[in-house]
Amino acid sequence: MDSQPNPSTSGTGNGLFRIAIGLFLVGLLAIVAIFAVKIFSDTPPGLVLYLFALACPVGFLLAIVYTLRSGRRAR
Numbered sequence: 001m002d003s004q005p006n007p008s009t010s011g012t013g014n015g016l017f018r019i020a021i022g023l024f025l026v027g028l029l030a031i032v033a034i035f036a037v038k039i040f041s042d043t044p045p046g047l048v049l050y051l052f053a054l055a056c057p058v059g060f061l062l063a064i065v066y067t068l069r070s071g072r073r074a075r
Contacts (some may be wrong), residue, residue: 018071020062028058 030052037045 007038016062016066020059020066023059023062025059031056038042058065 030049034049034053035047037043037049
């Protein structure tokens with residue numbers, strides 16, 4: 001049996017993946033909140049919601065970076 005850790009599940013890479021998923025989910029929740037405020041309220045959504053919504057594409061890009069880095073290590 002091989003006792004060496006798998007490089008694709010290293011601590012740094014795993015942290016990058018968790019950050020990417022977290023940012024994506026925060027952005028997705030902000031997008032849902034923007035639509036909820038528009039539907040259930042007469043006031044427009046605040047700037048803060050729009051800024052939080054920008055976390056969604058940032059998380060997506062970090063997930064792509066994680067995927068490319070882990071694919072390179074596996075070779």
